[in-house]
Amino acid sequence: MQVLIKSATILDRASDHHNKKRDILIFNGIIQKIAASIDQKEADLVIDKPNLHVSLGWFDSSVSFGEPGYEHRETLANGMQVSAQSGLCHVAINANSAPITDNKSAVSFIAQRTEDSPVNAVIVGALTQGSKGIDQAEMFDMNTVGCPSFYDYKRPTDDVNLLKLSLQYTQPFGGLVQSFPLEKGLATKGVVHEGIASTQLGLKGISSTAETLRIQRDLGILEYTGGKLHIPTISSAASVKLIKAAKKSGLDVSCSVAAHHLLFTDDVLEGFDTQYKVMPPLRDEADRKALIKGLLDGTIDGVTSDHNPLDIESKKKEFDHADFGTIGLECLFGATNKALGTEAAVDALTGLRAAFGINSTTIEEGQTADLSLFDPQETWTVDAKTLPSFSKNCIYHGHKLQGKAYGMILGEKYHLNDE
Template sequence: MKLIIRDAKIIDSKSPFHNKTVDILIVDGFIQIIGTSIPNLEQLEELKLDNLHVSQGWFDSSVSLGEPGYEDRETISNGLQVAAKSGFTAIALQPNSFPIIDNQSQVNFVKNKATGFATQLYPIGALTKESAGKDMAELYDMQKAGAIAFGDYNKSLSNANLLKIALQYVQDFDGLTIAFSQDENIKGNGVANEGIVSTRLGLKGIPNLAEELQIARNLFLLEYTGGKLHIPTVSTKKSVELIKEAKKNGLKVSCSVAVHHLVLTDEKLEEFDTRYKVSPPLRTETDRIALLKGLTEGTIDMITSDHNPIDIEHKKMEFDGAKSGTIGLESAFGALMTVLPLEIVIEKLTAGKETFGIEIQTINEGSSANLTLFNPEIESIFTKSSILSKSKNSAFLGIPIKGKVYGILNQQKLILA
């Protein structure tokens, strides 16, 4: 592939070309020249788009697809195309398929299915067999096969000793343990954030305490064992404070926040629309503001779409019985641009690579061409026609968004939305 990208403003704080509008010559997957008015002597393909901005390729640390087992929700093939057209050059695949990705052969299966796509897929192996929370899965074998971390998607480990052993065990190969944090006993039959809205609507509540108590426990375990712990999709003000204190004390803890927790609150539940049923639940405006502050001050390391396709049979039903989850790849950038400055959005959509051990490609001459292409200014409403996923369970339908993703350039492939 030989391509000249014209008049692109580079957004990459680690690049010497940060905030400069330049031309980029790409040859065989590498950035050969960055400069102004690069001559096109060989009649190469040129790409010129309105208000084009270019950043390092984005990485999403939590994506569910479905395959194997739930292909009606999403396939790996279509899911990777959705990710590419949404600006993501890499995704971490959650293990919540059927069967669960809890062994070497399952890791190999999803990796083989993802061969040849512009968006790279990095499997997360289940921490426990069948994500049942009883016996530790084959972590070392999965790591050898290519798993980048280990966790049970949206399942909290009630057995503290098992998490302790896992944190100790993975240190032998510098592994990363993921601990979704929600005390199931305190959550009980809760389906929405415990507060004024849930009380008014008569919905069983999930108090902030369910998350915070589990995070506190997991941080105590990390302090005891050492190693690295990632806490996904934090959702409360106190959770941010706990993690901030742990980092100050030198613990190797990272965390993410989901786009929907940065943009939406439990006020959205007024019409009992199950598109807004997510785990952890949408919280209050106080929590939302605290999450945004946690991002800007550096306590929260990365943003995830927490993309989770759910078929209509498990979503279009009464609120109590519906499955939790929203798709989020297609709407991630546009939704974030309504609440955060551009540079922070880009930083937090790329920072997860370092935590998950994925090579970082700064935009510079000689670097691999791993790029996301976008326009940060276009304003629109997110509609059903914007959804590329097989499942349509988006919490962002009808929401104003800002910015447009043009596509990605990665693996010597240019994918345009």
């Protein structure tokens, strides 16, 4: 099949066509020709959209879909469909299900359920059995069926020796260990950032120190053991400084930030809306600015939606008792683009590909098509009720974002939102 993309502005710093408007001809999943103009007669499918932009395929490093066990929140089939509609070519599916993805057969189950999707499922296995933090999961066996990374979703690895052994164990096969940055002893019953807003609202706080103490510990273990460590969803200025210093010293550490931390601070908590209850909590303006600066200077490797669908009963509660989490796949590009600008947003949505073992490619002739298609200028107001995710717990509801995806192409598979 031949696909022709017409008059697209290419955003790919590694390509000779960066920031140029070009036609792109794809044949059987391979970019065959890039030129100022290509005859439409050569194509079976022509993609011609207003203000069309094309970049290297976006990757979301932290996505939860529920299935198996929580299909009422989100199924794998619908979650992958939403990912394609959101312009994503790759999504890392967390071990946040029942049962937990902690063995080879559980990984194979998710792989089989997602194999027909145009989006590549990067399956994240649990670090420990049942994500209970006691015994190592079957990491090597999971890796043999394509699992590149291991993470007990939102559960800190309290056993420091377990983290040490995991970093050592995964080195021979290049596995990526993830460690959620939270010192639980400093966060007991906390629900929001510890600061002026928490005091004024009478809500129990979680200080940024609870995050940085754990990061300091984990970086110290990484320095001792070697290996590859990923710290998901950092939220504070102090964390950015720690990771910047660790990278400068040569440690193999990567990190991400959730897109909602780039737009919102704890000021939005005034109305006690539980949609703003996320983990890590929304912090203050100084932290928000430091996170943006960390992305722009390369300290923070990428942005994630941290998509976590929850049923209405989990959110329609008093603030103290509501669950942490928000959906965000559909809003990922619009939020990131609004916060960073388009080129920086593309960098943030592709920056973690290598850490998670996604093949490197560029937008050049002879390369596999791995493309996100979008309009960076379209503004829209989020209405959670109209979003295609099953769950509607959306932190962006009622907010205006900038930029929308047209779809994606990955090899011979594609999705266009108007088809």
